Amino acid sequence: MPRRTIFLQAGLGEARLEAWVAEGWIGRDTAPDEAELARIALIQALTEELGVNEAGVDVALGLLDQLHGLRRALRQMQAELDRLPPPLRTALIEAARRGD
Amino acid sequence: MSDDPYARLGVGRDASADDIKRAYRKLARKLHPDLNPGDKTAEERFKQISAAHDLLSDAEKRARFDRGEIDASGQERPTQRRWRDHAGSARDSYASDSGFADFADDDDVLSEFFSRGGRRAGMRVKGHDLAGELRIDFLEAVNGTTRRLGLPDGAVDVVVPPGSADGQVLRLRGKGAPGWGGGPPGDLLVTLSVAPHPRFTREGDDILLDLPVSIPEAVLGGKVEVPTPAGAVMLSVPPGSNAGSRLRVRGRGVPRADGSRGDLYATLALVLPEQPDAALEDFLRGWAGRGYDPRKGRG
Numbered sequence: 590m591p592r593r594t595i596f597l598q599a600g601l602g603e604a605r606l607e608a609w610v611a612e613g614w615i616g617r618d619t620a621p622d623e624a625e626l627a628r629i630a631l632i633q634a635l636t637e638e639l640g641v642n643e644a645g646v647d648v649a650l651g652l653l654d655q656l657h658g659l660r661r662a663l664r665q666m667q668a669e670l671d672r673l674p675p676p677l678r679t680a681l682i683e684a685a686r687r688g689d
Numbered sequence: 690m691s692d693d694p695y696a697r698l699g700v701g702r703d704a705s706a707d708d709i710k711r712a713y714r715k716l717a718r719k720l721h722p723d724l725n726p727g728d729k730t731a732e733e734r735f736k737q738i739s740a741a742h743d744l745l746s747d748a749e750k751r752a753r754f755d756r757g758e759i760d761a762s763g764q765e766r767p768t769q770r771r772w773r774d775h776a777g778s779a780r781d782s783y784a785s786d787s788g789f790a791d792f793a794d795d796d797d798v799l800s801e802f803f804s805r806g807g808r809r810a811g812m813r814v815k816g817h818d819l820a821g822e823l824r825i826d827f828l829e830a831v832n833g834t835t836r837r838l839g840l841p842d843g844a845v846d847v848v849v850p851p852g853s854a855d856g857q858v859l860r861l862r863g864k865g866a867p868g869w870g871g872g873p874p875g876d877l878l879v880t881l882s883v884a885p886h887p888r889f890t891r892e893g894d895d896i897l898l899d900l901p902v903s904i905p906e907a908v909l910g911g912k913v914e915v916p917t918p919a920g921a922v923m924l925s926v927p928p929g930s931n932a933g934s935r936l937r938v939r940g941r942g943v944p945r946a947d948g949s950r951g952d953l954y955a956t957l958a959l960v961l962p963e964q965p966d967a968a969l970e971d972f973l974r975g976w977a978g979r980g981y982d983p984r985k986g987r988g
Contacts, residue, residue, distance in 0.1 A: 616782065616783075623770065623775065624772075624775030624776075624778070624780070624781070626770055627770040627771055627772040627774065627775050628772045628775070628776075628783070630769060630770045630771075630772065631723045631771075631772040634721060634723070635721075638714075638717060639714050639717050639718050639721065640710075640714045641718070649724070650783075651785075653723070653724070653726075653772075653776070654776075654783045654784055654785040655785045655786075655787060655788030655789075656726060656788070657726065657773075657776035657777035657781060657783070657784040657785075658777065658784035658785045658786045658787075658788060658789075659786075659788055659789055660726060660727065660776075660777045661777040661778070661779075661781070661784055662786065662789065664777070673814075673869070674869060677814075677869075
């Protein structure tokens with residue numbers, strides 16, 4: 590199904606679709622998958638349900654994208670830390686508790 | 690939290706539609722699950738205020754609820770799509786590292802993780818360094834040697850380069866603890882402990898020793914044998930050399946890394962014959978110069 594059709598099905602009018610792409614909130618060439626629809630749902634919730642204006646959406650999305658980038662980095666680091674030999678892990682945890 | 694939709698939104702029963710909308714939005718901005726990515730309870734709390742809002746924002750439903758015809762149940766929305774369930778995945782092209790880009794220097798372990806797009810190479814950790822001590826004698830340090838050092842799991846041959854000094858640390862790359870995740874092993878750091886020598890002492894790259902000379906050698910000069918770390922050499926003692934004179938033997942000191950060597954300094958020590966010598970005594974009694982007073986003028 591064409592990308593545009595899916596977005597329009599999600600309740601996003603053509604003008605707003607273009608406007609959001611222009612704002613950089615959604616990608617022009619992003620695959621129209623569940624993730625993209627969820628992002629659209631978030632922007633809809635912000636603008637319609639929560640009464641956040643355009644500038645506020647810009648700020649919120651910018652911070653959220655940074656937050657998710659950080660969470661992703663933390664998850665990757667945690668996965669690698671989990672693979673450390675137990676004595677090294679213990680030493681790291683103890684150092685973290687001491688605040689080294 | 691109470692089941693009462695008014696209480697959930699924190700408004701009174703006489704709240705206007707605008708009051709309700711304002712109260713709901715204020716709460717929703719705090720509780721929306723996508724604004725609380727790490728909080729698993731946010732969805733449930735958000736559902737409760739959404740249900741309250743759905744009921745109270747519909748004038749007909751609100752009136753029926755107020756009359757007691759319906760209760761607050763049955764207002765729940767179906768589960769929504771949530772961006773937080775997708776955000777930050779490996780495929781998320783929106784997630785940004787700009788919030789922590791300053792963490793990551795190139796030689797920083799963390800930079801492995803803090804790169805956008807998730808280069809998912811496994812973390813390679815260098816093994817930790819081990820420490821050891823090696824006792825060697827003076828000449829081994831000066832001339833260099835190879836010594837076997839016992840370790841908890843085996844032994845390692847330590848090459849002590851010429852010109853090594855007491856307290857010097859030799860780094861044996863890759864002889865430390867094994868690495869992890871394909872990382873290289875650590876290093877073995879061997880601290881040298883150099884025993885003193887009965888005759889030589891060391892001052893930087895120079896070697897000092899006391900050189901005993903006889904009376905004729907001191908007075909008349911001559912060739913004398915001088916021990917050096919690399920074997921004995923012949924040294925010319927000039928005529929009239931006094932006790933305490935320092936004679937330099939160039940290039941016979943400690944080897945340097947560049948291939949040159951320091952010098953050896955021999956301090957002359959005047960030594961009388963071990964047994965009293967009657968002929969020497971007779972000679973000195975008849976010696977015209979015996980009135981010389983080396984202490985004269987010293988106060």
